[in-house]
Amino acid sequence: MSSFLRTAVAVLAAVAPLASAQTLVVDNSTVISATDETVAPAAATVPETSTDASVPYFAAETVQLTDDVLANLTALDLSNISLFNFPESDATASKRGVASGCKTFPGDRLWPIPLVWTVFDLLLGGALEAVTPIAAPCYNDHPKVRNAAKCSFITNNWTNDSYMHADDPSSIMWPLYQGRTCMPTSDPSDSCTLGGFPSYVVKATNVAQIQLAVNFARNANIRLVVKNTGHDFNGKSAGAGALSIWTHNLKDIKYVPNYKQGSYKGPAVKAGSGVQAFELYDFANKNGITVVGGEGKTVGVTGGYLLGGGHSPLSSLYGMAADQVLSMEVVTPDGRFVTASDTANTDLFWALRGGGGSTFGVITSVTFKTYPKMQAAVATFSFSTGANVTEDTFWAGVRAYFDYFVSYTDKGAYEYFQIIQLGPGAYLFNMAPFFAPNMTTAQLQTLITPWLNTLSGLGIQVTPTYFGYNNFYDAWNNHFPLETVGSTNIKTASRLFPKSNWADQATLNATFAAIKSVVLEGSTVLAFNIAAAKNGGSNNAVNPAWRNTCLHAIQGVFWDAAADVPTIVAASKKMTFDWMQRWRDVSPGAGAYMSEADILEPDFQQAFYGSNYDRLYSLKQKFDPTGLFYAPTGVGSEDWTISGQVDGLPTQNGKLCRA
Template sequence: MSTRHLVGVAAAVIVAAAIAVGSSSDSRPNSQHNCRIIPGDASWPPTSVWQQLNKTVDGKLIATIPIAAVCHTTLFDQSNSLFDQDACNALRDNWNFPETHLPSSSSPMAYPFSNNSCNPWLDPRTPCTLGSHVVYSVNATAVSHLQAAVAFAKQHNIRLVIRNTGHDYLGKSTGAHSLGVWTHHLKSIGLIAAYKGTGYTGAALRVGAGVEAIEAYTFANRHGLVVVGGNCPNVGLAGGFIQGGGHGPLSSRYGLAADQILEAEVITAAGDFITATLENEYSDLLWALRGGGAGTFALLVSVTVKAYPELRVSSASLTVLNDGTNADALYASIGSFIQTTLPSLVDAGGYGCLGRGALRLHDQPRLRAGSHLDHLLLPALQTFKDKGLQYQYASAESTTFLDRYNELQKTASWNVSDYNLGGRLVPRKVAVNDTANLMAAVRYISSRTLMSGVSYNLQKGVSSADGGAVNPKFREALFGISIGTAIDYQDWAATLAAQDQITNELLPQLEKVTPDGAAYLNEADYQATDFQHLFYGEAYPRLLAIKHKYDREGLFYAKTAVGSEEWAEGPDGRLCRNPEYRK
């Protein structure tokens, strides 16, 4: 049985398989105003109520069985008929790839957010439990399904979680004892040939919440257009990516993905299906959705985004090896590259990905609209040559963005479940004027673990500074640095310690050189204690006011999202009002 088929089988078990988790008669007290209910509470809905919800959503209710259940002989305290060692081995072989988790309504790509509850690498006799997986999910394919999920969660005081593709390093798309809303199959996509609105007239696409980047790129290409999306082909365009800002290969030319939003169809906490535009009474909500973070203001159904004429795109790959004797020259050359070549490159519409591990610098790929990429990179190549560094370089050009993008995907590897994550934005002024201290921090981190950087100029394509809720410091960045420490599937304590290393040792090296700095909220450290300032900056007070306006009772909750400080997760995973929070 293939891993993809296996995941599909596990995700298709409806209602009855997981009903046992709610059968306890425990009557632990909780208040609707203070805590969400969890399985075992007397008020947890009985089987008949879940079955009625299943009918309401046209049989789309999924009872979670973790995809790693095939690796365990015990499931939910019962003998597990799904146990299959061959299937488990196949799952392990493909565990780190997003395609393994995409067909699941519950599996976190960032493994730590499962709370180690159903680990495919542990002894088969280790029980498989729900842990921090959602208890049920509504596989939404219609607006009515989304409204039913919102109404059910409100009526029964159950934690609600929104999940699209599951590309999520901050734990927003999963949560213990919750009802999930799975938007991955909202795949509508349509062309608006001549959109007319405030500040924009031109082509646009209306895309459902489940449309992935490659699907949007392909549709746009058929109509001679391009749209701003992400690097990874199966990241959802409309969802956490775009609501968190969203940078991608065309961002230095057209701005962030959030800058492209013209309209947003959403379900509010009140259950209303509305369209937010700059011209109507929901313009403040649209502002928040344009970079203020996902999972907290409303439930996204679709977005309308700007589309641009097709263009020629070139790319280049540069690899420089650390042979153990050339580290000083290597880091000096990287510093020179960041200080001199990189600003010119992004100002010309370029966008780059740099990776630095223990043995190599890999600059791959570097996309720019138009030609002459070789000319822009020539100074950097000369620097490496002058320093006596051996390098490999190649470049190519395509007549369409999609052709070049697809070529680059042939050598790309999108492992998503290998690492804990943390990140920091590097302002242009720091990169150019304080290069030595920046490179000292980079050298410290990269000698201990993996790190990568993505470079851009995000000043372009922005109609006004008030056009969206993106942290203003994001606009000032020349690049963002991401840090990854390895997940140890055999040692849960070591995995948690590796995240702590990012928080307490590695990121502070960058914080020293970027005081009063910022982080890209989609690729940041979820343990950041000052996330309000770090992720959202000066936009946070306005965002919090909008959150309270549209979701006064806090139905929509996500880790590090706006308003999340008003809640706290207990040792048992129960979500309760934070007693230490004061408005």
């Protein structure tokens, strides 16, 4: 017997002695005595066939928590096994939460004792880990991990290595909303606390582990968060006192040349929820196909990115990432593992495609349509104020670009550009890149020459560098930068500007003036000339504002790294209620992209979900009546509040309670 099983026996026997005469089903077929070798992990292997018969389960999805497994554990008369059961009702969680109306928090009377966490880990097969913040090696108060060399590596890569943060089970890309409680430091005597990091993480490698975590969090009334890569701008995978499910290691990918589901017949790809953009695009390229995924290299494509809609360098051609989905495998709030598609669990399928991450369940894999291999062309260039370019001339050049937004997206183009204030009266426009899928360099040159001629006429000399590729992957990989992350002295907000703002010169001038005004006052604007093409598959919960968009613009407000909380709050409110209000005023009824938006967005329900919100909220109550899944600005999040919040600087560092 393995040492792991000996430990399992010792712990479980301490909870309640095993009955030697009972039996247990293993691997869904073998029946053996209920000896000390049969109690953990709590899982059975089921057949590979899913509801979506076109694509079998991945191996990780065949390992499931079943009623038979739980019945066998219950038959062994193990104390606390009820904490892992599927619900007969929501009575258990409601009873635990009734005293305070809050999720059970470390230090509370009902917080599980260490032995329960040990039993949980054993049932998981050793996948549970107490969270240690990624920067803990920099601190003396974490002697077990204190390591000067590792601290130096973490510090040097904190803002420029999103791979590092994605590969850590609890780190998030934007620590402002975690609470900044354990940042890299050169003073090891500083204090490093969990703050808004979760207390425990399940490093999931199969469905059974996710089911156990969902059931345990629901039955014990513990806050539950889900992390894939941690990319969300508002720190949705953080949560003080939470149990986290880390899906990052679900990396399976399968190409399905002849997929059939509902009305769709054609090639498809099935990808695990841990697959990132760089992995998916590389896989697609090697199989001679093209897929719709994120712009960022380390974004988890089938996680919160897709669940929030997912904009892409291919969106102007093919629509949002959520529009490509054919079926999804998901663990729902009741712990059950189901397939959602246009023929199975159709309401859930609608909600998952655009209704937001960490809201309706935990995705384990997604099957989506593919497209033929394509060529792509790219142009990069910049211009700025200087000896021959006055401030007025600079802005005239940028304004001329806006004239072409609708025509560019109508051609399938996607531009990623920045407008930056370099100093008083000094500005930079950077096109990095102008991305033209399914075009040759000659076609791209023809497309942008009219604007370049206008720039030349203004006295702005621009000489673009052109690149041509015979596939999407190389064009994307060579020209989109690795994201800057980890900053604590910036807050961002965004707006989706509709094509109707381009219908007449007066409205377009007002739009441009609103965007220009925040740059003049010190903001940086990072934006995408993008549309969400109506390419079928759009009967989903994606924010309707996307369907009319030709500009997704993000603005940022900055403060000194050593700024105190009142200074940060003042800057935060300035952006939300002044700068952003100018953008809202010129785009009434539009919206914002939830994954790259302001956590303080007024009326987030309308801004992030539009006319879909009422249906989404109703489905939230249907599928998740206990409010197991919570995420800031997520559907139903208005029903909850986090204690100890600073007005203007919300974090996940506090107890989650009913509002």
